[in-house]
Amino acid sequence: MSGVCGIIHLDGEPVDRGVLERMANQAAYRGPGGVHYHCEGAVGIACLSLDTTADGSGACRPVIARGHSLVFAADARLDNRDECAEVFLVHSAEISSGVGAAEGPPSDAELMLGALLHDGERGPAFLIGDFAYALWDESRRELRLARDGMGMRSLYYKVESKRILFATEIKQILAVGGVPRKLNEQAVAWYLAGMQVPAGCVFYEGIEEVKPGEEVVIDSQTRVRQRIFWRPDPDNRIRYRDEREYADHLRELLVEAMRCRLRARSPVGVSLSGGMDSATIASIAGWLGERGEDVPAIRAYSWAFTDFPECDERANIYRITDRYQIPTHEIPAEETYPLVDYAAYTPHEDDPFTSMFQAFIARGVSTALADRAAVMFYGFRGDMMGGGNVSDVPGMLRAGLFGDARGELARLSRKFSFSKVSTISHYVLRPVASDLIPRQFIISGRRASQRLRPLVTREHHGEDRAIRVGPAERAVEHVRESFLRRAGLPLCDPVSLEAETWPGSAGRQRYVHVFSPLVMRGVMYAERLCAGYGIGFADPWSDRRIAEFMLACPQHWISRSTEVKRLPRHAMQGIMPPDAIKASRKVSPEPFYLHALREKAYDNVIDLMTGSCCAELGYIDEVALRERFERFKRGDAPVFDLWSTLSLEIWLRRYWS
Incomplete structure (x- = not known):
């Protein structure tokens, strides 16, 4: 909602406030409540305030802890304010939001800084809510960036030899002189493979994303350390009587x-x-x-x-x-x-x-x-x-819910037109067998397969092509094999690899x-x-x-x-x-969308498929795309998965033409 951005000059050169203002202006809509600057020597931070609270506690302003040489900025809504207020009282005399701060209860940002002062290592995990923050520690000459575990606020950064840039939106970083605009083709490949672009994968090379639940620490030597401070505990199980x-x-x-x-x-x-x-x-x-x-x-x-x-x-x-x-x-x-x-x-x-x-x-x-x-x-x-399609028949059987399990299997058999044997195999035997294999073996096997990916090729129509396995299987037929191979998607989604630590097939799903x-x-x-x-x-x-x-x-x-x-x-x-x-x-409003493709927006769809930027860059086969769409128009082929190509084309024409 609110926004932050900043520049840290590691060589001591003073920050040009005009450059910082240019970054802030790129997301000016995030600051209807004002833009507040902290520009002191080699450190420049701007806070764009979009406070939706009635008491002003959601205001976004730079927060200073003078005795600790800290400058803090957060785009946040803090949910556990009462718990944070208890530790804030210990440090309240040291924390200030600067000249012009409104009277009233402590802001979410002030309470958050108090929690971080109380326990710098465990502090981020203590914070509950939607947030992204930046903390500059002058005494240690290091910048800490963090983002809430559910990824509800965004935060990006770019580390250069003499400066660090960070912002709520990428385009704020792009507004700074000397920052190149180069398309990250692996992000494009993820997008064309079911739009499942993993956290940390950015469409601009050289710019990084703070992942959900991650704290990034960047020191004066531009060394970057990353750690996950929050992730659900796979050993946490809840068992009630009914x-x-x-x-x-x-x-x-x-x-x-x-x-x-x-x-x-x-x-x-x-x-x-x-x-x-x-x-x-x-x-x-x-x-x-x-x-x-x-x-x-x-x-x-x-x-x-x-x-x-x-x-x-x-x-x-x-x-x-x-x-x-x-x-x-x-x-x-x-x-x-x-x-x-x-x-x-x-x-x-x-x-x-x-x-x-x-x-x-x-x-x-x-x-x-x-x-x-x-x-x-x-x-x-x-x-x-x-x-979602998460079925836990083994769990029902373990709980003694045999009648429920029988009904669930019958329903699944009808829903997917499986035979009884196939249904039992798919929803009982396979999950049970998967659970019997130690998870570390599965994880090790998947990581080994990632390293072997370059060897997985085959001859097809005289061209050496990568077999579509893993995430690449989700890419529709008009996406070029050569592009998928060039982009080098791994054999497994990162989130699926993380899920392997979870007990139970249904839990992993x-x-x-x-x-x-x-x-x-x-x-x-x-x-x-x-x-x-x-x-x-x-x-x-x-x-x-x-x-x-x-x-x-x-x-x-x-x-x-x-x-x-x-x-x-x-x-x-x-x-x-x-x-x-x-x-x-x-x-599902699918019929409404498909009617738009066939009738209401047909000419616009054809225009997006003609002289395609995606085709020019080698991402898709334009002829194959047109043929597939015409088959859809005649009712011979589904095309609900066309959206990734169309939206990418609109984006490329708007920002990269």
């Missing part, structure tokens, strides 16, 4: 996650569909208000489909908004067709990731801005936390869901879009406490093929209207 206790625990966490994010000026908005994820957000906000808690008024912004009734969720939306008397603004879907006006909805300069439904999301945010909403709420990670790079990029995209309108962004489902809980739970309680999002449904009993819980389901 299912209701799991539901009660999740309910407590969801309510607390909402309370933390409702520390905002009134009103706030929620992008509301008829599914469980956003419906949970709206229902808890309404429920808290009914109980007399001091929460802002909430307004809903929802898609209204007329031409595609199969996509319309208004019946369930109004079950919730009528129950809690939430004003609802309908956004006509037919006014938000994808790609009809793609020039108005280009990706951000930092990377090509954008939603195929960006026109709707932007309309929702701009409408919320007109209503003076301080924060926009989304439920992006709800599917990953409580849904849930880990991959929760920390999906695609969802991570989606969250970052939405945060940037909201910031562009001067509105805060919140996703209660992306709370690290919920992630820890979901990963520690027996997976067979969370979701099943026979009852998708079983645990969230049970957790919301008594808060969400019963008929809304029963009717909530996953509704």
Whole structure:
């Protein structure tokens, strides 16, 4: 929401304030509450404040600890303020936000610095919330950069021989003289292989990303040390006597996650569909208000489909908004067709990731801005936390739930048209066999396969081509084999490799869901879009406490093929209207998108495929792409996975032509 940027000259040369201002101006929309500078000798830091709180505690300003020679800047929303306040009191006399700081409670940034002063090593893990921060220690001549474990705020840096640059957005770093613009083709390959660009992989060579849950320390000799300060504990297991206790625990966490994010000026908005994820957000906000808690008024912004009734969720939306008397603004879907006006909805300069439904999301945010909403709420990670195709039949059998296991297998067999033998093999025997193999052997084997990748080739049509294995398998057929080989994607996604430390096949699947790079990029995209309108962004489902809980739970309680999002449904009993819980389901707007490709935006799609930058750079075969699209137009081939190519093309034309 807010933003930070800075320059550290390691040779002692004074920072040119004009250069720092140029960095800040590149993201000026993040500073509607003002831009605050600390420019002292070789250190320059700017804080762009987008404070959505009513008491000013979310202000973004440089924080100074004079006795320790520290300068601190944070784009943050701190959730465990009470715990941090206890340690802040010990150091409060040493900490100052400088001239012009508002009277009132300590800011989130001040409390965070107090926690870091109290325990520099364990301090980052102690902080709970959405944050990215920079801490310059003059006495040690080192810079510390860190980012919250769920990746809700972004932070990038560039280390040069005589200076360090850091910023919330890449384009702020690019605004500095002498910073080259060179495309990172491996990031492009990840993007064309299912848009699963892993954390730490940046589209600009020479610029680095602080990973979620990571602290980066850069010293005066430009040595860089990285450490992960938070990651869920694979040994943490929760075992309750019955299912209701799991539901009660999740309910407590969801309510607390909402309370933390409702520390905002009134009103706030929620992008509301008829599914469980956003419906949970709206229902808890309404429920808290009914109980007399001091929460802002909430307004809903929802898609209204007329031409595609199969996509319309208004019946369930109004079950919730009528129950809690939430004003609802309908956004006509037919006014938000994808790609009809793609020039108005280009990706951000930092990377090509954008939603195929960006026109709707932007309309929702701009409408919320007109209503003076301080924060926009989304439920992006709800599917990953409580849904997804994670089946835990072995867990049911171990728990003695034989009837449930039998029903789950029958449902899976029908859903995927498997025979009984194939279903048992896929959902029972294979997971059990996988769990019997020591995890260190699996991890060692996967790492060895990465080293052998250059040897995995074959002859095809006279050309030496890499076999599509691992992430490259996700790349659609028009992506050139030569490009995939040149980019050198590994044989395994980093998040899948991390998941191998997790016990249980279903637990590993849930880990991959929760920390999906695609969802991570989606969250970052939405945060940037909201910031562009001067509105805060919140996703209660992306709370690290919920992630820890979901990963520690027996997976067979969370979701099943026979009852998708079983645990969230049970957790919301008594808060969400019963008929809304029963009717909530996953509704895909895919027909709306495909109609846009075939009809409404057909000419624009053809234009994006003609004289393609992607083809010119050797990423795709333009002829193969056109042929595939024409087959789709005739109804002979699916093309839902075309979005990565189209959005990349828009981005390349806008920023690289």
